[in-house]
Amino acid sequence: MNMLSLACKSLWSRRTGVTLIVVSIALSVILILGVDRIRAETREHFTRTVSGTDLIVGARSSPTQVLLYTVFRMGDPTGNITWKSYQQISAHPKVRFAIPVSLGDSHRGYRVLGTTGAYFEHLAYGEGRSLVFAEGRGFESVFDAVLGAEVAARLGYRVGDAVILAHGTRDDGLSRHNDRPFSVTGVLAPTGTPVDSTVHVSLAGIDVIHAGWGTGAHRVDGAASQSGETQPADIEPKSITAFFIGLHSRMDVFLLQRAINGFPGEALTAILPGVALQALWDLFGTAETALVVVTSLTLLTGVLGMIAGILATLNERRREIAVYRAVGARMRDIVALLVAESTLLALAGAVLGTGMLTLATATLGDFARMHFGFAPSTGMPSPREWSLLAVIVLTGSLAGLIPAWRAYRLSLHDGLTAGT
Amino acid sequence: MSLQTPVIDISAVHFGWPGEPVLLRIEKLRIETGERVFLRGGSGSGKSTLLGLVAGIHPVKEGQLEVLGCDFTRMSAASRDDFRGGHIGTVFQQFNLVPCLDVVENVLLPLTFSRALRLSMGGAAVARPRALELLQRLGIDTQLHRRLPAELSVGQQQRVAVARALLGSPRLVLCDEPTSALDADNRDSFVRVLLAETEASGSAVLFVSHDADLAQHFHRSLDIEAFRATSRRMS
Ligand SMILES: Nc1ncnc2c1ncn2[C@@H]1O[C@H](COP(=O)(O)OP(=O)(O)O)[C@@H](O)[C@H]1O
Ligand SMILES: [Mg+2]
Numbered sequence: 001m002n003m004l005s006l007a008c009k010s011l012w013s014r015r016t017g018v019t020l021i022v023v024s025i026a027l028s029v030i031l032i033l034g035v036d037r038i039r040a041e042t043r044e045h046f047t048r049t050v051s052g053t054d055l056i057v058g059a060r061s062s063p064t065q066v067l068l069y070t071v072f073r074m075g076d077p078t079g080n081i082t083w084k085s086y087q088q089i090s091a092h093p094k095v096r097f098a099i100p101v102s103l104g105d106s107h108r109g110y111r112v113l114g115t116t117g118a119y120f121e122h123l124a125y126g127e128g129r130s131l132v133f134a135e136g137r138g139f140e141s142v143f144d145a146v147l148g149a150e151v152a153a154r155l156g157y158r159v160g161d162a163v164i165l166a167h168g169t170r171d172d173g174l175s176r177h178n179d180r181p182f183s184v185t186g187v188l189a190p191t192g193t194p195v196d197s198t199v200h201v202s203l204a205g206i207d208v209i210h211a212g213w214g215t216g217a218h219r220v221d222g223a224a225s226q227s228g229e230t231q232p233a234d235i236e237p238k239s240i241t242a243f244f245i246g247l248h249s250r251m252d253v254f255l256l257q258r259a260i261n262g263f264p265g266e267a268l269t270a271i272l273p274g275v276a277l278q279a280l281w282d283l284f285g286t287a288e289t290a291l292v293v294v295t296s297l298t299l300l301t302g303v304l305g306m307i308a309g310i311l312a313t314l315n316e317r318r319r320e321i322a323v324y325r326a327v328g329a330r331m332r333d334i335v336a337l338l339v340a341e342s343t344l345l346a347l348a349g350a351v352l353g354t355g356m357l358t359l360a361t362a363t364l365g366d367f368a369r370m371h372f373g374f375a376p377s378t379g380m381p382s383p384r385e386w387s388l389l390a391v392i393v394l395t396g397s398l399a400g401l402i403p404a405w406r407a408y409r410l411s412l413h414d415g416l417t418a419g420t
Numbered sequence: 421m422s423l424q425t426p427v428i429d430i431s432a433v434h435f436g437w438p439g440e441p442v443l444l445r446i447e448k449l450r451i452e453t454g455e456r457v458f459l460r461g462g463s464g465s466g467k468s469t470l471l472g473l474v475a476g477i478h479p480v481k482e483g484q485l486e487v488l489g490c491d492f493t494r495m496s497a498a499s500r501d502d503f504r505g506g507h508i509g510t511v512f513q514q515f516n517l518v519p520c521l522d523v524v525e526n527v528l529l530p531l532t533f534s535r536a537l538r539l540s541m542g543g544a545a546v547a548r549p550r551a552l553e554l555l556q557r558l559g560i561d562t563q564l565h566r567r568l569p570a571e572l573s574v575g576q577q578q579r580v581a582v583a584r585a586l587l588g589s590p591r592l593v594l595c596d597e598p599t600s601a602l603d604a605d606n607r608d609s610f611v612r613v614l615l616a617e618t619e620a621s622g623s624a625v626l627f628v629s630h631d632a633d634l635a636q637h638f639h640r641s642l643d644i645e646a647f648r649a650t651s652r653r654m655s
Binding site (some may be wrong): 001002003006009010012013014063174319320323324326327328329330331332333363415 | 468471472476477478495498502504505506510512515516517519520521525528529530531532533534536537544573584588596
């Protein structure tokens, strides 16, 4: 029998206590890998809040600001873009698609976004996943609305319900467009992006309800408001808030960005959403560091528990160690035996923890995808996770030096005669 | 007999525990091949300490301490450990066995740590018949072979310990009060079988006990007081 199987046998004979140690290590492994995985997935998901779109164009301001109001629907747009500029730019031969959006209204705390059918056709998120209707379909007439998954779920709307928009972002009941309710024609499946919390209405509808709002007075009735059956394409807005652009070739993105930023008619800013999202995420760098600190602490707790567990058994094993010495074990064999023991414990904890995590992500993955629009990836650990596991096992081994040192001291004192 | 290297040859060895006065002062102690020596003395008199010196556990810096011609005062702790694994068998008062290993595994345990023994015996597969033979001669039935030490009587445990001590046919067997946990019947049969087996393998025996009755089984009897720095027999 070699020393490794001796260590295994010894551990097996103490399996009750050993199981507790292994489970506590496994739990810290789950926490460490789980938190790391969620962190990585969240980052990944965040930086792909929009995909497939090459440029986002808004009125001249900072890229982060354009990103915040166009993608996250946070804050207020700095200005509008004339419909003429939009038409000119979207007619550029390198442009594959353009999605105009108009912001400024809200519905019970959710932002309203006016857009066209192109939004549902071309907007994508994650690894190029396009929007899917959970229920119903896109706009067919001017006063149609399509709800994000969260809006529909929280407010309990179904296809066919009526939605009344409020002017501005605060829905205080005073400035409602009461005269023109929108009817829900579709509900989107969850995406885990701001799309979920957006009320989409047709761009034409936005335009119609705002006709006459320029002075801030509530319009009681009007010709346009009456024409509920008007097709969206029939109405041309004067201005929009921003637009998303997809190109035929990604190679042209900088060319077009430069052209738009220097657009002669109007001061515009074109941003690369991926780059802007990455920059925004980096603002959260400290939060990531905090997560790393917390996970390191869980590792520390797991390892301390293991050290305590091994130390607790050491006293009653003094006789066993004296026997090893009597049959020729050198001091370094005793040390190696205890380090092997803690390495095996850490290894078992790592295997158990990884297994449990894999099982959990595999079983909860579909649930998460359904409710949050994204889920931690399953399958084999990533290279990063392998190195995390290696660090955990190595920490366990090194921690084994503490009980090993104690065993060394005890054995040096006991010689061959412990407990007799 | 005297032409052969003595099994133990000690001269002018002084030993004291760190920070304490000298405990043992051994001017001369020689044990020849196959010799059985009885060492008696009261509790706390230094008998186990002396065995620890001969086993190479405690470092000796002064004088000369040779076992089978190897001078322990000049060897590193690790090489003394190697030497012990390969050439010295030990049996203690109690708890000689590793609790998580069965009887046969316990007998083969020295192979785990001693490279010298693995070389001389040729690995566990080859050593196994020797282990089984020893167990049989010591009266440990086959149905006990898979048992853990806790499932054996103390007498049986001590016999298994003897089998392990004799596995590599060592030239020296050290026994530290191996009978003190046994009742009278067990004690006599244990000593008989121990001495028969050490005789069969040609091992010298240094046997420590405070039980003077056992001295009759040995060639020679020593008193630890002869090796103590300060005599405890005060008038
Ligand atoms: N590891 C040790 N460190 C310090 N003192 C020890 C140690 N082992 C034994 N002693 C002391 O050495 C003396 C002799 O002990 P020991 O050899 O065990 O006696 P015996 O075996 O004859 O009963 C005792 O006073 C004991 O307290
Ligand atoms: Mg003693």
